[in-house]
Amino acid sequence: MPVLEVRNIRKTFGKTEVLKGIDFMLEKGGALSIIGSSGSGKTTLLRCLNFLERPDAGVITVNGETLLDCSKPSTMSESQIRKKRLHFGLVFQSFNLFPQYTALENVMLAPVLLSKENHVKNFDRSALKSEAEELFASIGLSDRMKNYPHQLSGGQQQRVAIARALIMHPDILCFDEPTSALDPELTGEVLKVIRGLSEKNTTMIIVTHEMEFARDVASHVIFMDSGVICEQGNPQEVFNHPKEERTKQFLSRYSNS
Amino acid sequence: MQTFIEQLPVVIGALNVGFLQTLKLFAVTLLGAFPLGLIIAFGTLSKIRAISLITQFIIWIIRGTPLMIQLLIVYYFPGLVLHNPIWGGGEQGRFTAAAIAFVINYACYFSEIYRGGIQSVPIGQTEAGLVLGMTRRQIFFHVTLLQMIKRIVPPISNEIITLVKDTALARIIALQEIIWAGQAFMKGSHGISGAIWPLFFTAFYYLVFNGIVTVLLAKFERKLDYFR
Numbered sequence: 001m002p003v004l005e006v007r008n009i010r011k012t013f014g015k016t017e018v019l020k021g022i023d024f025m026l027e028k029g030g031a032l033s034i035i036g037s038s039g040s041g042k043t044t045l046l047r048c049l050n051f052l053e054r055p056d057a058g059v060i061t062v063n064g065e066t067l068l069d070c071s072k073p074s075t076m077s078e079s080q081i082r083k084k085r086l087h088f089g090l091v092f093q094s095f096n097l098f099p100q101y102t103a104l105e106n107v108m109l110a111p112v113l114l115s116k117e118n119h120v121k122n123f124d125r126s127a128l129k130s131e132a133e134e135l136f137a138s139i140g141l142s143d144r145m146k147n148y149p150h151q152l153s154g155g156q157q158q159r160v161a162i163a164r165a166l167i168m169h170p171d172i173l174c175f176d177e178p179t180s181a182l183d184p185e186l187t188g189e190v191l192k193v194i195r196g197l198s199e200k201n202t203t204m205i206i207v208t209h210e211m212e213f214a215r216d217v218a219s220h221v222i223f224m225d226s227g228v229i230c231e232q233g234n235p236q237e238v239f240n241h242p243k244e245e246r247t248k249q250f251l252s253r254y255s256n257s
Numbered sequence: 258m259q260t261f262i263e264q265l266p267v268v269i270g271a272l273n274v275g276f277l278q279t280l281k282l283f284a285v286t287l288l289g290a291f292p293l294g295l296i297i298a299f300g301t302l303s304k305i306r307a308i309s310l311i312t313q314f315i316i317w318i319i320r321g322t323p324l325m326i327q328l329l330i331v332y333y334f335p336g337l338v339l340h341n342p343i344w345g346g347g348e349q350g351r352f353t354a355a356a357i358a359f360v361i362n363y364a365c366y367f368s369e370i371y372r373g374g375i376q377s378v379p380i381g382q383t384e385a386g387l388v389l390g391m392t393r394r395q396i397f398f399h400v401t402l403l404q405m406i407k408r409i410v411p412p413i414s415n416e417i418i419t420l421v422k423d424t425a426l427a428r429i430i431a432l433q434e435i436i437w438a439g440q441a442f443m444k445g446s447h448g449i450s451g452a453i454w455p456l457f458f459t460a461f462y463y464l465v466f467n468g469i470v471t472v473l474l475a476k477f478e479r480k481l482d483y484f485r
């Protein structure tokens with residue numbers, strides 16, 4: 001059974017139809033890369049999965065549980081959505097760390113608040129802290145935990161943002177162009193962390209323009225164009241033997257760079 | 258004729274009483290206008306168009322007319338128009354009327370600053386909180402509020418320093434604040450008349466008060482310097 005099943009997601013902003021019926025599946029431990037030109041709807045798709053946008057139609061199923069079914073409005077109340085969105089994590093292009101908290105506090109804040117919301121008795125703060133410290137070790141920032149975001153480089157901030165998402169133990173971790181806001185020399189350190197996650201079989205969806213990286217890490221690739229999935233398959237098929245003309249055109253723009 | 262040395266304690270005593278009233282008006286205005294301003298700010302940001310338009314209209318009226326007129330209207334309207342002099346004739350009634358006019362006026366100025374502060378916090382902060390499963394309430398108090406405060410401290414500080422001097426406007430409804438107390442010695446009070454020097458002392462009170470307020474606000478602003 002797939003971890004994630006997305007069926008017929010549609011989203012319209014005003015008069016523009018941005019997603020025109022998206023269907024795909026993701027196996028546990030798989031890494032799905034989504035590629036496609038700017039404006040094709042990749043961000044909107046991730047935002048729908050994370051309930052930042054409400055699709056107009058479609059069904060999202062995680063581990064066999066229907067999280068969202070647009071034909072059943074009862075699945076879309078605010079408090080329900082808050083629990084459901086924890087199945088997903090999202091790493092933003094612009095990091096969005098909380099500036100008034102240290103890197104460590106950024107990572108620990110959401111679990112602490114969640115335990116308060118759920119009235120957890122004897123919440124084990126020290127266990128949470130050691131888990132956070134382990135995460136910092138895994139992203140290579142053990143010596144930066146006490147720093148505020150503005151004291152960190154973009155690459156370091158993005159790695160903290162990844163740790164902040166990981167501590168919530170999402171079933172599926174989504175990345176929206178995680179290196180697009182970074183200077184070229186800083187993309188490597190972030191990609192290395194994501195690569196490490198894929199080696200540990202973290203289930204991920206990665207929207208990226210780093211084609212080489214997508215080919216290496218992905219178990220499955222989707223090429224999106226104008227709100228539809230134009231082509232999908234394993235990285236070999238999509239990158240080396242694209243069938244669709246639009247895929248070939250898109251890839252040719254990256255091949256000589 | 259008393260000597261200056263004999264007059265001085267009398268004048269200082271009277272000015273202190275007046276200054277206490279000034280200080281009280283200052284404090285009550287801030288205590289009332291800080292929260293009321295936030296409510297008005299949420300009003301202008303309301304998704305319900307009628308609420309947003311009505312609050313914007315009120316802000317336009319209050320910011321578009323002199324505080325002095327608002328003081329006069331709040332104080333005299335109930336007695337002269339409604340024939341119901343709810344404030345009574347005493348100092349307490351004058352203070353209440355002045356406080357109401359000041360709170361409403363400053364709340365409207367604060368609300369516009371708050372609104373700017375709320376809107377200046379990037380939407381990505383809220384979205385990051387949502388994605389991590391925080392409630393809207395938690396996001397407001399634990400994520401956006403402090404960032405908003407940091408951004409509004411400089412403009413709010415300006416308003417607070419203006420308020421120190423604006424309290425003198427309450428003189429128009431004969432509130433016995435410090436300028437009223439100083440001026441009394443020109444007309445004649447406590448056996449002293451025709452003396453202008455108490456007014457210079459009055460000015461000195463304002464300078465010291467404003468100096469203290471400025472230093473405290475700068476200190477607070479520096480406290481929030483640790484993040485960007």
Ligand SMILES: Nc1ncnc2c1ncn2[C@@H]1O[C@H](COP(=O)(O)OP(=O)(O)O)[C@@H](O)[C@H]1O
Nearest residue numbers: 013014018036037038039040041042043044045
């Ligand atoms: N909130 C919005 N309101 C209106 N149009 C939007 C909104 N968000 C995205 N769009 C439009 O949807 C299209 C797809 O955007 P997006 O999902 O960001 O694409 P991508 O991430 O692939 O670049 C674009 O044309 C964009 O202008």
Ligand SMILES: [Mg+2]
Nearest residue numbers: 042043044177
């Ligand atoms: Mg995008």
